[in-house]
Amino acid sequence: MTVLQRLVLPVDRDLDVLKLYVDETSHRQEEGASRTSTVLGRHSLSVPGSRRVSFCTYFNAFPASYWRRWTVVEEVLLRVRVRGPAHVIVYRSSGKGHAQRVASAETVNDVVEVPLPLDPFIDGGWYWFDVIAGKDGAVVEGAEWSADGIPAERGSATVGITTYNRPGFCVDQLLALGDSPDVLELLDEIIVIDQGVKRVEDHPDFPAAARALGSRLRIIDQANLGGSGGFARAMAETLQAERSDYVLLLDDDVVTEPEGVIRAITFADLTRTPTIVGGHMFDLYDRSVLHTFGEGVEPYRWFYRPAHHTHYGHDFAHAPLRTTPWLHRRADVDYNAWWMCLIPVDVIRKIGLALPLFIKWDDAEYGVRAKRAGFPTVSLPGAAVWHVPWHEKDDTLDWQAYYHARNRLITALLHSPYERGGTLVRESMLITAKHVLAMQYSTAELVCQALEDILAGPAHLHESLAAKIGQIRATRQDYPDARAAEHVEDFPDVRRRRPPRKGREFAVPEGRRAMVRTALGAALKQLRPVDDFARRHPQAAVPHVDQRWWLLAQLDSALVSSADGTRVSWYQRDPARYRSLAVRSSVLHARLLREWPRLSRVYRAALAELVSPESWRDTFETRP
Incomplete structure (x- = not known):
């Protein structure tokens, strides 16, 4: 008999995770039963008198449909060991989430065994069991879902x-x-x-x-x-x-x-x-x-x-x-x-x-x-x-933006079933345009570097593995949006030369047309000189949750907080950088789209060598 899954309880009896192991709220309790069960160890639980506990939980229900679909197991045996008088009830669910009672047994200091077929689980469904203690309480000393007639040798x-x-x-x-x-x-x-x-x-x-x-x-x-x-x-x-x-x-x-x-x-x-x-x-x-x-x-x-x-x-x-x-x-x-x-x-x-x-x-x-x-x-x-x-995390904006952009495109070159990657190149260009409009110039620069490296072919992947991260960090130091401080007081006070017109703050563009109008207006704004007052003072403090391109694009500068709330950066509009990055991004994306078929063939031809132990062995020798 091979044990497939054991009943398990929290290592540290953490109340925040107890719901993942035991459910005491799924059924109405007997009148007067107010005490809760007690975790005795990794595999045992004390159930107060007349109390019901359910193991229809993430860690203790048996995911029957996964065993049915992918393994050689055709039937499981549920064994529940109980000390004291108790009633054990077994349920199953369908792929639609409908529950059904399968079996039940009364026990006193005994082992309840229930054979359970996996036939009805082709689309989904779980098995689980509930325990109702007698009036003097009971202890669930353990439970296993097992299978017979299959090889007992364990892998390591x-x-x-x-x-x-x-x-x-x-x-x-x-x-x-x-x-x-x-x-x-x-x-x-x-x-x-x-x-x-x-x-x-x-x-x-x-x-x-x-x-x-x-x-x-x-x-x-x-x-x-x-x-x-x-x-x-x-x-x-x-x-x-x-x-x-x-x-x-x-x-x-x-x-x-x-x-x-x-x-x-x-x-x-x-x-x-x-x-x-x-x-x-x-x-x-x-x-x-x-x-x-x-x-x-x-x-x-x-x-x-x-x-x-x-x-x-x-x-x-x-x-x-x-x-x-x-x-x-x-x-x-x-x-x-x-x-x-x-x-x-x-x-x-x-x-x-x-x-x-x-x-x-x-x-x-x-x-x-x-x-x-x-x-x-x-x-x-x-x-x-x-x-x-x-x-x-801020990993689509910080130094990791290079890898997000490059690796997404490379994996598509290797595996996308669509000619020229479906909508990927167009979406990448639009995302980069949003970064430029939002004064996230360091992110846009890293995307452009990613595109240049992709166009150079797959040889750079092993060659740059250890060195590229240093180059990325050095590049980011040239951009204000990438330089962060821990305190808002490290920057000048937030001020505007003029208050918002009629007291109105920035509104979310509603609908596709409004979004396009906002983008066109923001693009034109990027070509105008920056207000000198905005060079000396951030115009707004923007919490990370409000960090949207359409909002940032309407400002000349802003303090923007990080995703984890530990840092803040001073975004500053720069028309010269905007023009340079916008043009460079457009040219690189157009070239990638044009050369996609050739690049796809090149990357696919190189895949076997790139992932071979021999190629990696040389890379592992890189000095720390």
Whole structure:
């Protein structure tokens, strides 16, 4: 009998995440029952007398439709161990989110066993169970979903953690792995690829982590080659060692639910074909919020999107699994981000290592490439990490804007099914135009550099991997919008020479025509001289939430805050830069559109060499 999934409870009994493990609000309780259940350990729960608890939760419901679609499992056996008198009720849902009672049993100090077929889950659906304690209370001592008649041999994994100047986060993750003996049984090695100057080994808690992990832990010091360089190194080391069946990629700034590692490996062991198995992402700062349930690539725009029929930012504290129909429909994905992603070694042998993109789009490109080679990706419910949410970052405006623009276009050149990339080039030109109108000149400059590098061909990808980031940072220092301070007082007072006409502040352009009129008016404004008073004083303070191109384009200068609220920059209109960047962007985008067919052939012909272990080996030798 192979255990597929165990009942699990929070490591630290954190009330913010308890709703992800136990639901005590789904049913009306017996009269007079007001006490709540108590977490006794990782796999046990005390239920007060006459109280009902449900395990229709993210971490404890069984995602039957995923096992039905992707694995060899045809039937599961639910085993629930209960001490004391209790009533166990088993439910299932359909892909439409409709719940149905399947079985029930009375028990006293016994094990309840219920065989459950996977036949009805082709479109979606979960299994789960509820427990109603007798009047004197009961203890759920554990539960497992198991399968019989399948190979019992377990695969093993090498963990690859890429880190850059986050030693505290990284060491915490190592300590969590060291405190999870069930997880360690499945791990051959834990490789930390340290690319920063704040070394993991210098952290005061590192010796404790090293003792807990013993010979499994290895630190590799490497030049800063970005996420793709760190994760490619983990892939290469795993291939070379020839010990593991999988490499598990983990970001350095995540908090992992250790049980998810076991579930991902178990699921991958039983898939019909080698399959990439990823974990979902919860919000590190709002821990009951599921930030993303699945990732896709919109082919005509070639842009990130939620997997079909899913939504970003779902809060289980307000909308439990039982009452959220879309969560019951199976979500099929194009890729899984590398905050947590288990990749079979067989897949790496077939399609190669990561594309040398530094950051951004490396995970999406790998998933798309794997899918084209016949290897699907599954984002598995019940396997997850907590990660810093995207809305706390400025990564489309800061130094990462270069990589956002370049890597999106390169992956489209490699994989877009549409002639000249669909609407991608036009959209890129419009986005750059908005940056220029909004006085975000450093961002527009980085996009132009990205276009120039793309047009130069794929040879620059490995050559510039370590050096480009320094060039980008140096470029940004020439632009006021890229220079930030911690305090508003570091800048002159916000003032206007004249108050707004009739006291009216800037209004949102309503409709396409109004938006076009605003853009044309803003373009003409950029050609006029800048008000001298606006050179001495910012005209407005613009919170990050209000940072829209149409608003900034109507100002000559403004203080603009960062996404995480820690810094502020003084945007200043510059007609000369506007003209230069607008013309340069137009010329480069026109050239890219014209040369797209040729460039696509060149990049596709170079792909196999770019991702080969041999090409990466030379890049790994770059001195830190």
